[in-house]
Amino acid sequence: MIKGFKMKLYEGMAEEYERRHNELWPEMIDMIHEHGGKNYSIFLDKETNILFGYIEIEDTELWAKGADTAINRKWWDFMADIMETNPDNSPVAIDLDLLFHLK
Template structure:
């Protein structure tokens, strides 16, 4: 299992909206995440500065990255764009973290 950690950035005015949208994650998006191998996916918010810490596990990182090419993922990015710091393609600005410790 490959563990992935990322930092993303949420605009402070949208903390509640971000949480609500994820509480009502579109079934099609949830299915696509699972179909691309995402498991044990959590997102944590630092309310002090708007940083989001995302953690998920995948079996195949290349298969997971293919989700970015799906219509539903692109639609989700467009839906979330007003809430977050994003790239020109509407994907969230994300910093990939290097795992330096794991307690089994």
């Protein structure tokens, strides 16, 4: 299953966002894989500071359970100062509808 979503960075935070992801914690990588995520990419629209995320997941329920892990919540707290977040520090993420996919 393919999942696409968008999030928003604060102005001037693209380099910091990229740096933090280039140093992604091994525990976070493990959590993503353990919850069925693979082929995860995030793109930036420099004109709007909108991030576009693409991930392949095995199962939506398994993937959703990853949000409640301690490492994921720690990551959200770590990223909250550079992007739009909800009151629990989860990123404001808007799911996108898949309209076309070619294998």
